[in-house]
Amino acid sequence: MSSEEALSRAEELLARLEAARARLDGTEDPDEAIDILQELAELAREVEGELQRAKRAAETEALTEPEPDAPPS
Numbered sequence: 001m002s003s004e005e006a007l008s009r010a011e012e013l014l015a016r017l018e019a020a021r022a023r024l025d026g027t028e029d030p031d032e033a034i035d036i037l038q039e040l041a042e043l044a045r046e047v048e049g050e051l052q053r054a055k056r057a058a059e060t061e062a063l064t065e066p067e068p069d070a071p072p073s
Contacts, residue, residue, distance in 0.1 A: 003061060006054035010047050017043040 017040060024036040 010050035
């Protein structure tokens, strides 16, 4: 997975996280609030994982790209 793909996935997860947070703000049911908080925690873990994948992919991509001033091999 490329760094761009991982970042795109993280952005999708962040949108889901925001939607869940909005649902949390709109509920007064304690059981539903607990369920939403669990969902938020899981989404946050997924976002963190995608950001780590993006970081590793970017580091790998940087190592495999030729130097800008280097002549082609």
